[in-house]
Amino acid sequence: MDNMLTITKSMEGNVAVLHLAGRLDGQSDNALIKFAQDEHNAGMRLLLLDLSQLDMLTSAGLRAFHTIYKLFSPRAEVEEWERKHRDEPYKSTYFKLAGITPEIYYVLNIAGFLHNIPVFADLHDGLHSFKDQSVS
Secondary structure, X not given: OOOOEEEEEEEEOOEEEEEEEEEEOOOXXXXXXXXXXXXXXXXXXXXXXXXXXXXXXXXXXXXXXXXXXXXXXXXXXXXXXXXXXXOOOOOOOOEEEEOOOHHHHHHHHHOOHHHOOOEEOOHHHHHHOOOOOOOO
16 A cells, blocks of 8 residues: 555664654554654653655654654753753754655755754664763
8 A cells, every 4th residue: 555654663772763664644643653652651762763765744744753853852951952052953862864865855854844853864874873872
């Protein structure tokens, strides 16, 4: 089925990697949010989404990314950053994206998501960005 989103998980050290394939839209956004919430509830604090097989991202998918960003970005840390760096957006160190196609990158850029969510060319670079990051 062309319309479906498949989500598979792998672990790389203390980083949960969710591999998305297919379409992230109004039919699948809640499944992704639930998957991420379940990971967070299980104690995961570092999340990387592998989007290399994602074919389509709609506004509902953007909402899912925003919800996950808020879930994995400690509010106190964001507020402290905003107090100290009024002219700079907070960039999450807990939630990141990797393997984005040019089309998906364009959607994320136009929607302003690239200001707060780090994006990496591939899975290797995304995972490397978590290196030596400890979670309390």
